[in-house]
Amino acid sequence: MGRLFKNSWALFLGYGILIIAHGLQGNLLGVRAVIENFNIIATGALMSGYFIGYFIGANAVPNLVGKVGHIRVFAAFASMASLSILLHAVIVDPYVWIFGRFLTGFSIIGIFIVVESWLNDRANNRTRGKVLSIYMIITFVGLGLGMLLLNFNDPKNYEPFILVSLLLSIALIPILLTKRKPPTFKKISAIKISELYKISPLATVSMFCTGFIHPAIFTMGSVYGALMNFSVFEISLYLFLITISGALFQWPIGYLSDRFDRRLIIIISSIIGAILTIFCFFSVTVSPDFVGLSSDWKIILQHISNHRLMFYIFISLYAGMSLPLFSLNLAYVNDFLPKEKFVSAGAGMQIIFGISAMTAPFICSFFMEKFGTNGFFIFLFIFQIAIGLFGIYRLTKRSTEEIPQNENTFTPLPKNITPVGLQLDPDTGVNLSNTEEEKKINKNLS
Secondary structure (H helix, E strand, C coil): CHHHHHHHHHHHHHHHHHHHHHHHHHHHHHHHHCCCCCCCCHHHHHHHHHHHHHHHHHHHHHHHHHHHHHHHHHHHHHHHHHHHHHHHHHHHHHHHHHHHHHHHHHHHHHHHHHHHHHHHHHHCCHHHHHHHHHHHHHHHHHHHHHHHHHHHHCCCCCHHHHHHHHHHHHHHHHHCCCCCCCCCCCCCCCCCCHHHHHHHHHHHHHHHHHHHHHHCCCCCHHHHHHHHHCCHHHHHHHHHHHHHHHHHHHHHHHHHHCCCCCCHHHHHHHHHHHHHHHHHHHCCCHHHHHHHHHHHHHHHHHHHHCCCCHHHHHHHHHHHHCHHHEEEEEHHHHHCCCCHHHHHHHHHHHHHHHHHHHHHHHHHHHHHHHHHCHHHHHHHHHHHHHHHHHHHHHHHHHHHCCCCCCCCCCCCCCCCCHHHHHCCHHCCCCCCCCCCHHHHHHHHHH
């Protein structure tokens, strides 16, 4: 592990700084949008702008990398991401911000693809599991630290935007000064959505619903906190707890999914998550008297109402149940595939996730407009319970005996991983080619 860090420290450092900036940026814009009294629908639209750019970039960047190379693409997109955040600080207008978020999404996916290509180049079949683990840890810790940086300065000021731009620019330095030559890039083809649905209806539908849940959590979560009059510290704290809890719960949930029917783990996680959205709803509701429940239930609800500590507990547990769904869906669809198709299936699942992610914040904003700020949890509840109910339906259609008992195991993954990064999963069976220089490094690592 030490030699792995020694040979890849510049790449990990640059990516870590970049992901900290990424964690700060989206939530900073959410809080600032509320301060500027943007319409909630406009706020949802600007948050969706990021995922539209991300989705389009995922399809356009591989061709661009093949034409001009990794270093040029990385430098260009890092500069574009740095400039786009400054655009938000200079022109405070929802339409300009939507365009800025689109540029950010397009740039960030390009950066992720380049970084993950480089990681593949640094890894071999013996070390890529460790590389993927480091990548995941850096991702979640970086996102969490970025959220805590909301406290750096008042979001009403321009300094936080400058900080994001500085971090994105600094992230360039260690990566661009690396001595290693950039890797060759091979575009990954995706399995069609219709084929994925035939392979696993539950994994496909669950990933589609997950595409609504995760983007809403990480974009509209800051908007929700600001509208509920949380302080900047309180917003950053609960967003930090969401990120860390979602990361930590991946291991025990993944372990259970490898031991038992993976469908049951998806169903149980989804239903528990749905229940926890109800608890979150009432933990910050001013008065639950309108519910029309018995006096005993009203006493219980009144007890947890407006209790921020309870909200932190519920939202952390909810993240622990919800965020592993992405990896669970990938693991379940891979249960029906040979290893050589894992990466292309992952690419197809990413497309499904992206289709719903593009509209998730926008649709969530409609719920918050119609049902009040707590419509945020109503939105999450609908898609959580949809996964659970469809999973129960699928239990009646496919018996446990029909599920292949192969050697595929659950792999914890960050939601922003691209199909290029999926090749780092040892379960994919991908053989990572080695140059003479790589063979020397891999010999040292062993």
